[in-house]
Amino acid sequence: xxxxxxxxxxxxxxxxxxxxxxxxxxxxxxxxxxxxxxxxxxxxxxxxxxxxxxxxxxxxxxxxxxxxxxxxxxxxxxxxxxxxxxxxxxxxxxxxxxxxxxxxxxxxxxxxxxxxxxxxxxxxxxxxxxxxxxxxxxxxxxxxxxxxxxxxxxxxxxxxxxxxxxxxxxxxxxxxxxxxxxxxxxxxxxxxxxxxxx
Numbered sequence: 001x002x003x004x005x006x007x008x009x010x011x012x013x014x015x016x017x018x019x020x021x022x023x024x025x026x027x028x029x030x031x032x033x034x035x036x037x038x039x040x041x042x043x044x045x046x047x048x049x050x051x052x053x054x055x056x057x058x059x060x061x062x063x064x065x066x067x068x069x070x071x072x073x074x075x076x077x078x079x080x081x082x083x084x085x086x087x088x089x090x091x092x093x094x095x096x097x098x099x100x101x102x103x104x105x106x107x108x109x110x111x112x113x114x115x116x117x118x119x120x121x122x123x124x125x126x127x128x129x130x131x132x133x134x135x136x137x138x139x140x141x142x143x144x145x146x147x148x149x150x151x152x153x154x155x156x157x158x159x160x161x162x163x164x165x166x167x168x169x170x171x172x173x174x175x176x177x178x179x180x181x182x183x184x185x186x187x188x189x190x191x192x193x194x195x196x197x198x
């Protein structure tokens with residue numbers, strides 16, 4: 001009798017696991033978080049170096065935009081490459097319904113944050129940009145947790161909290177940005193890798 005009950009519980013766990021795999025995007029790689037975090041710290045360091053050079057404002061803005069674009073495209077490329085590798089290893093489809101659902105959850109807040117950041121550049125309100133980026137990115141992660149691992153919600157709350165700090169302590173915004181996009185990603189990536197990929 002006890003053996004049948006244990007087998008039934010095991011079957012229920014397997015069914016639940018299958019349902020989760022079919023409804024959630026589970027191929028986000030912890031290694032991509034680590035690599036993106038390192039890239040963000042490097043990019044933040046380059047931005048800080050540019051800030052202390054004493055360049056005139058337009059040249060500085062162009063340099064920072066180029067730096068930000070390289071970090072963004074590099075992070076997206078790294079995330080796609082590592083996640084596609086993980087999906088292949090697990091026999092999963094990278095851009096199936098779950099991947100599209102993930103994009104649908106993340107794109108609106110990211111787009112909103114991007115547009116607001118451009119508006120802030122137009123009005124020369126540069127110090128608010130790091131906090132706005134962290135807030136909207138954190139919102140995107142918290143929203144994405146519905147279709148991926150619940151761990152993403154925790155990272156989202158951390159990013160939003162750091163975004164608030166960056167808006168309160170405007171002069172330290174870049175350093176807080178580096179903590180959010182850099183260190184928080186690295187810690188999250190290590191946790192994800194150890195929990196799900198080893």
